[in-house]
Structures are given as structure tokens and as C-alpha cells.
Amino acid sequence: MSSSLMPSLMIRSEVRQKVNDNKRGRYMFGKKKKQDTNLFEIIDLEKDSGDTVLDIGQNETETEHGVLIEFRDVCKKYSQGENEFYALKNANLTINEGEMVVILGPSGAGKSTLLNLLGGMDSASSGHIWFDGEDLTTYSDNRLTRYRAENVGVVFQFYNLIPTLTAYENVALMKDIKEGTTDPVEALSAVGLKEHMHQFPSQMSGGEQQRTSIARAIAKNPKLLLCDEPTGALDTGTGKEVLKLLQSMSKDRGRTVVMVTHNSFFADIADTVIRVKNGGIENIVHNDTPKNASEVFW
Ligand SMILES: Nc1ncnc2c1ncn2[C@@H]1O[C@H](COP(=O)(O)OP(=O)(O)O)[C@@H](O)[C@H]1O
Numbered sequence: 124m125s126s127s128l129m130p131s132l133m134i135r136s137e138v139r140q141k142v143n144d145n146k147r148g149r150y151m152f153g154k155k156k157k158q159d160t161n162l163f164e165i166i167d168l169e170k171d172s173g174d175t176v177l178d179i180g181q182n183e184t185e186t187e188h189g190v191l192i193e194f195r196d197v198c199k200k201y202s203q204g205e206n207e208f209y210a211l212k213n214a215n216l217t218i219n220e221g222e223m224v225v226i227l228g229p230s231g232a233g234k235s236t237l238l239n240l241l242g243g244m245d246s247a248s249s250g251h252i253w254f255d256g257e258d259l260t261t262y263s264d265n266r267l268t269r270y271r272a273e274n275v276g277v278v279f280q281f282y283n284l285i286p287t288l289t290a291y292e293n294v295a296l297m298k299d300i301k302e303g304t305t306d307p308v309e310a311l312s313a314v315g316l317k318e319h320m321h322q323f324p325s326q327m328s329g330g331e332q333q334r335t336s337i338a339r340a341i342a343k344n345p346k347l348l349l350c351d352e353p354t355g356a357l358d359t360g361t362g363k364e365v366l367k368l369l370q371s372m373s374k375d376r377g378r379t380v381v382m383v384t385h386n387s388f389f390a391d392i393a394d395t396v397i398r399v400k401n402g403g404i405e406n407i408v409h410n411d412t413p414k415n416a417s418e419v420f421w
Pocket residue numbers: 201209210228229230231232233234235236237
């Protein structure tokens with residue numbers, strides 16, 4: 124157990140009462156999907172060749188989606204002397220469980236701010252953020268740490284792997300953060316990296332490093348997978364492999380995937396596209412027939 128998490132564990136029973144007090148009526152959030160079988164039974168990317176072969180099959184999950192996340196008038200404000208600056212202003216949105224969501228917008232629009240609030244990596248200045256029926260904005264720091272550890276996997280543009288650890292060790296670290304994580308070999312196999320698992324980040328290509336970081340995120344089996352410009356440092360072909368992988372996490376495994384990008388072509392693969400501009404949500408569009416990631420060109 125990592126030392127930074129110890130305080131939150133110690134007060135777990137104490138906060139549970141408060142958490143229960145904060146619980147919102149479940150009826151607000153509709154029914155949950157019934158599937159929650161082995162994470163990797165459908166995604167089996169590692170075929171005989173050892174190459175990444177993405178098996179994006181039919182959607183085997185039920186189509187009934189409950190609401191997982193709701194933002195209500197969420198603001199993130201920074202003060203600079205006497206001036207106030209809103210990185211995000213009055214954001215209202217709903218994300219259903221199992222959805223693939225793309226957050227689009229130009230640089231500086233507030234995309235990462237939105238993602239960081241979703242992931243409990245930042246806290247709102249005002250408003251409410253409901254996750255699975257609980258209001259994150261009422262959480263203590265310790266409870267927010269626990270929320271991140273239990274529910275959120277994050278993939279960043281520059282992978283954020285620990286350079287002195289192998290791919291296997293980078294993924295195995297998740298065991299210290301959450302109980303019941305997936306075996307690292309299984310997680311790395313799922314992203315087609317079993318053959319490379321003893322290599323260090325410096326011995327892997329950008330795409331392999333990003334797939335390692337995805338393996339690390341999904342090893343936690345999180346309800347929410349957040350990705351901030353995950354293909355931003357990759358060439359088109361490698362980026363597409365990463366997109367396929369992320370889409371299949373939602374489509375085949377029913378995970379809720381939220382991806383930030385400035386690439387408007389990615390909108391085609393999303394169930395929901397949230398456009399952000401100047402710190403505000405410009406529009407939210409639902410797409411009944413998202414494309415397969417393999418069909419997207421940019
Ligand atoms: N910690 C911070 N302090 C002050 N301003 C910030 C901070 N974080 C982000 N911002 C500002 O908020 C705006 C939105 O940032 P961000 O969400 O990172 O944009 P995006 O991800 O869309 O490029 C930017 O103008 C940025 O400079």
C-alpha cells in the first residue's frame with residue numbers, strides 16, 4: 124500500500140457515514156447494465172503473431188444505460204490579483220455508463236479542466252459533480268483520493284510512465300493503489316504487449332508506451348477511463364490503434380471512456396461529443412451510429 128493512500132484508508136469507515144449522507148436517490152440514475160464479467164474476455168488483442176490485432180466485435184453489452192456522471196452549473200475559477208478568470212463556467216452535462224465521450228475544443232478552451240474535474244484531480248469552485256449517485260464536490264481530500272484510486276484510470280498525452288520501471292512494473296504498480304486489480308500480464312496482453320513487458324519505456328516506441336499506459340489504466344478495471352489527448356504524440360497509424368483500443372473498452376466492455384482531443388475527426392467515433400469553447404460548453408451532440416475507429420482518417 125502506498126504511503127500516500129494510508130490516511131484515506133484509515134478513515135474509510137469514518138467517511139462512509141458521510142458518504143451515505145451524501146448519496147443521492149438512485150432512482151435519479153436509472154438502471155445499471157448487468158454485465159461485469161472478466162475484463163478481457165472480449166478484448167483479446169494479442170494473437171499468435173504477437174502483433175496488436177484489435178478484435179472489435181459486436182456490442183455484447185446491454186443497451187440500457189444509467190447515468191454515471193452529471194455536472195450541474197460547474198465552475199472552475201482562478202483569481203489573479205483582483206481579476207477572476209473562469210477556466211470553466213456553468214458547465215452542465217450528463218454522461219451515461221458505458222458511453223464513449225469525446226470532448227472537443229481548441230487549445231485553452233477548458234478541456235483538461237473538465238477532464239480533471241471528472242477525475243477528481245481538481246475540485247470545482249462552485250456547482251455539483253455527481254458520480255454514480257454521489258456528489259464529488261462534498262468529498263474530503265482523502266475521500267477524493269479514494270475515489271480516484273477506485274474509479275478512475277487516466278491516460279495522458281505523454282504516457283507518464285516511470286522510466287526506471289519496465290512495462291510490467293509500471294502496470295504492477297496499480298496493485299498498490301487498488302485491491303483486486305487485473306494481473307499485469309493479462310492487462311499487457313490485452314493491449315498486445317505481452318512480448319514487450321520486460322522492456323523499459325526508453326526501449327519502446329511511442330505507441331507501445333501509450334499502450335502500456337492504457338494497460339496500467341485498465342488494470343484497475345476502473346468505471347471511468349479518462350484520456351487527455353491520448354494520440355497527441357503519436358503518428359496516425361499508431362494513434363488509430365490507440366483509438367481502436369479505447370473505443371473497444373467502451374463498446375465491448377461497457378467502460379465509460381472520456382477522451383479529450385482537438386482533432387474533430389475523432390467526433391465520429393463517439394456516442395456523445397461535448398464541444399468546449401472559451402471555458403463554456405458550446406454544445407453536446409449524441410450520435411446514434413458512431414463509426415468504428417478503423418474507419419476514421421485524419
Ligand atoms: N492552474 C491554473 N491556473 C491558472 N489558469 C489555469 C490553470 N489551469 C488552467 N488554466 C487556464 O484555464 C484555461 C483552460 O485550460 P485547459 O483546461 O488546460 O485548456 P485545454 O485543455 O482546452 O487546452 C487556459 O486559459 C489555462 O491557461
